[in-house]
Amino acid sequence: MAFTNEQLERYSRNIILKEVSSKGQKKLNDAKVLIIGAGGLGAPAAMYLAAAGVGTIGLCDADAVDLSNLQRQIIHTTEDVGKPKVQSALETIKALNPDVEVETLQGLVVADNILSLVEQYDFIIDGTDNFPAKFLINDGCVIAKKPFSHAGIIRFQGQLTTYLPDQGPCYRCIFVQPPPPDAVPTCRQAGVIGSLQAMEAIKFIVGIGTLLNGSLLTYDALKMDFRKIKVHRRPDCAVCGPNPSITAPVDYQTASCDLKT
Amino acid sequence: MELFIAGEKKSFEDGLSVSKLLEVEKVENPLYVTVSVNEQFVDQQQMPGRILKDGDQIEFLYFMGGGR
Numbered sequence: 001m002a003f004t005n006e007q008l009e010r011y012s013r014n015i016i017l018k019e020v021s022s023k024g025q026k027k028l029n030d031a032k033v034l035i036i037g038a039g040g041l042g043a044p045a046a047m048y049l050a051a052a053g054v055g056t057i058g059l060c061d062a063d064a065v066d067l068s069n070l071q072r073q074i075i076h077t078t079e080d081v082g083k084p085k086v087q088s089a090l091e092t093i094k095a096l097n098p099d100v101e102v103e104t105l106q107g108l109v110v111a112d113n114i115l116s117l118v119e120q121y122d123f124i125i126d127g128t129d130n131f132p133a134k135f136l137i138n139d140g141c142v143i144a145k146k147p148f149s150h151a152g153i154i155r156f157q158g159q160l161t162t163y164l165p166d167q168g169p170c171y172r173c174i175f176v177q178p179p180p181p182d183a184v185p186t187c188r189q190a191g192v193i194g195s196l197q198a199m200e201a202i203k204f205i206v207g208i209g210t211l212l213n214g215s216l217l218t219y220d221a222l223k224m225d226f227r228k229i230k231v232h233r234r235p236d237c238a239v240c241g242p243n244p245s246i247t248a249p250v251d252y253q254t255a256s257c258d259l260k261t
Numbered sequence: 262m263e264l265f266i267a268g269e270k271k272s273f274e275d276g277l278s279v280s281k282l283l284e285v286e287k288v289e290n291p292l293y294v295t296v297s298v299n300e301q302f303v304d305q306q307q308m309p310g311r312i313l314k315d316g317d318q319i320e321f322l323y324f325m326g327g328g329r
């Protein structure tokens with residue numbers, strides 16, 4: 001399908017980049033990205049992907065918008081308070097770019113639905129705020145052979161890595177298993193990292209550049225310090241290793257959070 | 262001996278184990294930190310016996326669970 005005049009104008013600053021061109025823009029328009037968690041990470045990721053013209057964006061989140069979310073979750077506005085986050089995010093995306101098809105699931109990802117969910121998409125963005133969900137998304141994507149971007153944040157620090165099927169390393173190669181509930185604090189802060197996740201998705205879809213596969217990027221906002229730490233596959237990884245003990249997704253106990261979402 | 266911790270050169274006494282380094286560096290929640298030495302992960306059980314050598318490059322990878 002050819003671009004309309006309006007699309008040519010809307011995406012002209014993408015198309016003008018020789019690495020993207022109309023071919024890459026077409027790939028973006030045909031791509032399907034799933035964003036799990038429409039909060040601090042998912043909000044900027046969803047907005048940049050919608051703006052760039054990713055054809056289908058899936059949103060999964062169980063919560064409603066709270067006033068305390070608005071300091072960082074820029075996809076939601078003051079009048080959205082009380083509304084399901086997936087609905088509020090859908091409305092913002094549609095206002096930003098009506099070309100984008102938005103699919104919403106107001107609920108949690110669990111062992112029972114993770115595989116059927118990720119299988120429908122080309123790339124998955126983990127924008128969740130707890131370890132059981134992060135491990136579940138990792139295991140689901142490894143088992144379903146789907147690329148995904150992991151990110152985590154705490155106070156002024158963040159981390160990011162990208163998993164590519166059959167290449168690894170996966171999130172479990174680095175962190176093995178979830179810490180016990182409340183052993184490690186979880187906190188919220190966002191913006192930069194979600195935008196970086198969107199960039200990883202775009203590079204994967206267009207097929208350009210080097211992904212954060214095999215690297216954990218760490219970000220310290222206070223020092224404005226970015227570091228890329230090389231990580232390798234664990235030969236005995238329980239999910240992506242040659243003899244996996246995890247062959248189906250598992251639900252872990254959800255850790256309680258130290259702050260209201 | 263000198264070690265590179267997160268890319269920064271620092272001096273330590275010889276014979277330091279990974280476990281002891283976590284203590285000396287006052288790493289928070291040492292039971293839940295992934296440590297890599299020269300790009301190789303060191304399992305939690307191996308940390309007390311893993312003696313560091315001059316020039317080793319050490320990274321602490323912390324659990325970051327936030328995102329919403």
